[in-house]
Amino acid sequence: xxxxxxxxxxxxxxxxxxxxxxxxxxxxxxxxxxxxxxxxxxxxxxxxxxxxxxxxxxxxxxxxxxxxxxxxxxxxxxxxxxxxxxxxxxxxxxxxxxxxxxxxxxxxxxxxxxxxxxxxxxxxxxxxxxxxxxxxxxxxxxxxxxxxxxxxxxxxxxxxxxxxxxxxxxxxxxxxxxxxxxxxxxxxxxxxxxxxxxxxxxxxxxxxxxxxxxxxxxxxxxxxxxxxxxxxxxxxxxxxxxxxxxxxxxxxxxxxxxxxxxxxxxxxxxxxxxxxxxxxxxxxx
Numbered sequence: 659x660x661x662x663x664x665x666x667x668x669x670x671x672x673x674x675x676x677x678x679x680x681x682x683x684x685x686x687x688x689x690x691x692x693x694x695x696x697x698x699x700x701x702x703x704x705x706x707x708x709x710x711x712x713x714x715x716x717x718x719x720x721x722x723x724x725x726x727x728x729x730x731x732x733x734x735x736x737x738x739x740x741x742x743x744x745x746x747x748x749x750x751x752x753x754x755x756x757x758x759x760x761x762x763x764x765x766x767x768x769x770x771x772x773x774x775x776x777x778x779x780x781x782x783x784x785x786x787x788x789x790x791x792x793x794x795x796x797x798x799x800x801x802x803x804x805x806x807x808x809x810x811x812x813x814x815x816x817x818x819x820x821x822x823x824x825x826x827x828x829x830x831x832x833x834x835x836x837x838x839x840x841x842x843x844x845x846x847x848x849x850x851x852x853x854x855x856x857x858x859x860x861x862x863x864x865x866x867x868x869x870x871x872x873x874x875x876x877x878x879x880x881x882x883x884x885x886x887x888x889x890x891x892x893x894x895x896x897x898x899x900x901x902x903x904x905x906x907x908x909x910x911x912x913x914x915x916x917x918x919x920x921x922x923x924x925x926x927x928x929x930x931x932x933x934x935x936x937x938x939x940x941x942x943x
Contacts, residue, residue: 660942662898664694665693665939666695667687667903668696671906671927681710684713693720694722696722696902697721697724699724699754707757722762729772734789734792748767749799762808764841773817801837808867809839810842810843813845843868845904854887859894869904870938876905878938889941
């Protein structure tokens, strides 16, 4: 059975941060055959949304908007000033998603990436409850714009709160807002999930977006990912969203350091994208 999906790629594969002139990548992305470009919003002030919208329309590309949650963007922090900073940032991202017709805002928005500690059950409960309460507010912000939230589990080295499909299903159930949905990333699943197919089945109809790379963050099809079980899971839930490549360039040192990429993962970033979409086309047939 073939998958009825769109194929996308993140601009993080080539550069960081996304800014208005990053739209120069769009023609290359389109020429490779991608349907969608993932736009990671690190600093909303760097983006002229009107110019981005025009470039997408000219090339008939769709957009997905993803968040970048550094240390100051933490909805579980003890200091509510961090919550307010997060709300302001998320609202800016939601506005961008709305203007670009993206449909949802994605990412690990419950906490700061890299917040990975051994905490007491009592402290974890406090932070879980903060994430639930604050993401309900974010759900209201999204709903006002006709958007949804694609909340992403991260591996244990990047978060101590939400690591698995089971975790994120519990989170969205606790949030209890219709806008709260799920993003699953194959890289994190390869670390945390005993069974990728089961993880996808757990997400079910709540799965809005899928990101992929290999188990080592490299080109899809070149590593140890069980692509057969990945596909079976998506077929079983009749997933019809996008499958988007997310990896990172080692050339941007701050980004490479943040995601611990110390060496090139392909002969070139263009080859990564080109060979990646070729694999995904064949895989999804």
